Amino acid sequence: MNTSLYVPGDTPLHRLPAGAKFGVLFAAGIGLFLLAHPAVLGAAAAVAAALVLSARAPLGALRARLLPVGVMLAVLFAATALLQDAGTAVAMLLRLAALILLALAVTLTTRPADLLEFFERLTAPLARVGVANPERISLGVSLVLRFVPEVFRRFQEIREAQAARGLKANPVALLVPLIVRTLKAADDVADAIDARCYPPPRRPSGGARTEENAT
């Protein structure tokens, strides 16, 4: 979980700014749904595949990424061919393959931190009117990464404590203490964050927060 799907490297795609890559992907997403000719879609899929290969990701990583998608597409292809006709199925297959491969090329070559920063810039207008708050978003993202292993460990501890009392695995009995513990931990985590002077001083005007103490 702690490893992202990004593969470090120095290919042309790696060097392209995150915003540019996302822009192209977004445009392709719309464009591909307007097109229906199998030849055009096939060409798009081929280009996308070439881009993925240009990222020089280890083959093992590629297989791990593509296998589940491949199975999904195969099943979908069969369903569409059966319920519709072969032509629609082929177009769907090529279109989805192109789109998913393009997206994969972006994911493989863009650091999560860079994409996050791009999204933050994208939502900057919202931040300015106080709807979004980039600082909180990045704190939230870090906290999730930090606490997934912790939640998993607590899950195992609870499972174990229950097994020791002879209880069989029971999702309801597991989740109740897990959530209660997590909610309680949240109080401590929030205190620990506040104790370290969060949030940073310069805040966008219109930020919701005033000096925080009140009774």
Added chain:
Amino acid sequence: MTAPAGPAPGAAPGERPSAAEAPAPVIELHGVSVGYDGRTVLSGLDLRLAERRIGVIGQNGSGKSTLARLLNGLVVPDEGRVLVDGRDTRTDGRRVRSEVGFVFQNPDNQIVFPIVAEDMAFGLKNLGLPKKEIPGRVAEALESFGIGHLAERHSHLLSGGEKQLVALASVMVMRPRTVVFDEPTTLLDLRNRNRIRDAVDAMAPAAVVVTHDLELVSGYDRVLVVHEGGIAFDGAPGEAVAWYREHCS
């Protein structure tokens, strides 16, 4: 503080001979090795545990909790076998766990239901006990630790010491013959620590207690020091603690 009045904890009338008379089950480890993700934590352990009060001490990460979990099959060895009265924890885990109870450091993990009595009853239902026997058993176990008044309280709102006593009672209600404790007093103050210490001292089943509180094990029959993948010292409490202080601080 002295042992609570009333029947000795766990020494219930009827059915089974009182645990106080029943000998502690014999736990044997034969050539036991365990590791996580390929890193060995304990290796080539041979042990025979039959004393009524056994302490386990050692550094953070030395493998004390792993050893404790081996004793009731929560962890099964990568190599070798753990036998409880001859029953292999690998193949007979559920059965072993009904004989060897386990009390954890953090009582919050153990609480499933919000009301103390409900939570205790839950364990018994899982043992398949007839419904009408349950309330009696629960009341008896709570009384034996002097916490009968907590039966209808919210488990999560109890103090740390009360919670740990409830956790202990919820294990004792199942009438184990041995109870393994993994640092039962770490979160507690002097008074609560003494309450737990006295409750452990007074209870009928045998006990294996993992702890960093070196005073706790001072009256025990035997103390093991876990160190560098094995039992580095095994003997009387005074000597074990002296060895530990010398080699591990």
Added chain:
Amino acid sequence: MTAPAGPAPGAAPGERPSAAEAPAPVIELHGVSVGYDGRTVLSGLDLRLAERRIGVIGQNGSGKSTLARLLNGLVVPDEGRVLVDGRDTRTDGRRVRSEVGFVFQNPDNQIVFPIVAEDMAFGLKNLGLPKKEIPGRVAEALESFGIGHLAERHSHLLSGGEKQLVALASVMVMRPRTVVFDEPTTLLDLRNRNRIRDAVDAMAPAAVVVTHDLELVSGYDRVLVVHEGGIAFDGAPGEAVAWYREHCS
């Protein structure tokens, strides 16, 4: 173990006079009462804290953590005022917290970033430090506790003792003038406990230490016993511990 080599933790060159020379801030409580959900926990407290090493002991639930949290405005009083060098924690909380650091009992809950160095940088960013100064400060703070090698490690893979040292370093990197500790050693073994004890003893800022480990406070300047809503004893460590043992166990 002796104090780590290198600059004394927190006593960094430049900017501010080394905290070792700067006097500890004076923390005053005037008629402070606090409660939760209408139940009073501390009432009518008047205190003046200016010593360099202050211990706080008391039973589970007596209000030690509440008192500790009052000192840096994590909890504000229902009645009365808490002043740190004359600044009210109610109106000037952020500023007070930049002077009074806080280390919690459970390091799992206070390390909030997945990588150690990121976590250390968090506090500095909050102080508004220029980005390019941050890595140097982080490295320096880690080194001063002898844990420079942990900088790029995943927080969740550290041992308990390492986690607590990281938590301490991530507070010290902010150069507080006082650090409040809420049971910093409860979850640790002898060796790690001694590491934390020595780090606390050696560090430049003043310290207020809440603990159940009565040995920890033996060399302190002053020890408070919290009991029944107030400070029941306030004096030298030996007498405070004796009072506590007599009245609370």
Added chain:
Amino acid sequence: MNRRQERGITTRDVVLVALFAAIIVALGLVPPITVGIVPVPITLQTLGVMLAGAVLGPVRGALACGLVVLLTAVGLPVLAGGRGGLGVFAGPTGGYLVGWIPGALVTGLMVKYWAAKLTRGWAKAGAVLAACVAGGIVVVYALGIPWLSVSSGLPLREAALGGMVFVPGDLIKAVAAALVAHGVARSYSMELK
């Protein structure tokens, strides 16, 4: 009240949202099952979505799901089976995934403004269950099925029929979510937000 109070979103809210997102991600570590002709995994993560709304409330619940969606977009393997990346949005399950956000919102709204106000035990339990079904199933499907149809070229009717494969599982999850939410509420009282 002595805990510091802040207007708007507090640090504690941010932490609650993030920790709940972490629970949703952790639920994805339970291996997903793929069945039938519709290539969408049956995942325990939807249980987390219902719980986010029912336990945290509408805004924080939706934000917790939003955080998971954001993490997916930036390329972290937070979905069941270790999947993630922008490709998921283009794929057949993209609509369901985005639907989690309004799903948790609707569950949260119904619990906060309806279920939480009921006093009789059974009525309340039923209302929480209804909220989980409405948010976690109806709303999620309302986005998921149309997108499945668009992305796969299957006619809406067939896509909807295929989507029904999940109904039994999701109903079980809704019941579980209602039971868990009830248990949590009994142990830890928290205002919904």
